[in-house]
Amino acid sequence: DTEVTQTPKHLVMGMTNKKSLKCEQHMGHRAMYWYKQKAKKPPELMFVYSYEKLSINESVPSRFSPECPNSSLLNLHLHALQPEDSALYLCASSRPQGVAGTEAFFGQGTRLTVV
């Protein structure tokens, strides 16, 4: 199984809503990531979890709150978002650095629209 599964595929939310994005992988990867991708731009790193601990927060606003309940799951909790937060949110996983075969596998993404 080389899949990273993200749900939902599409999400429309109002600026006062609270929603969550979910990501799951069963490749035994102990590093998981959230990226944000705007149209015609490269993925932009938001958060990195390594062994279920938050290791990198790229100065992301607090309206985005990541959570890693276990080694297979990664969530991104959303609250009070702005229209400019509309983007494709990608989850990825890999073996932590220092272990052979550290390629990152991406999920299909959640296309988020904030209205």
Place this chain on the structure above:
Amino acid sequence: GENVEQHPSTLSVQEGDSAVIKCTYSDSASNYFPWYKQELGKRPQLIIDIRSNVGEKKDQRIAVTLNKTAKHFSLHITETQPEDSAVYFCAARGILSGGYNKLIFGAGTRLAVHP
């Protein structure tokens, strides 16, 4: 900070021709260089990667070369086909304290292969 520059931003070729995309990176400690292909509305998919202890790697019509001294790496696609049309991203793995895995992406190259 770490930076990856990618050129060209767009590339148009005739079917059967070769395509070359070039990237340079700033962090001399980077040791892993993947290439991703992203079709419209889909996830980035790893197509080939190279590690810093190797100068060249080939997989059928795709090859990647790495010049560590010059901090350059390139993607070569031979005998291009219309299905090669996509956006291609190069990336370099930045080395952070604690050994965390952080990919830094180039801005992307939109490749169009015309029949």
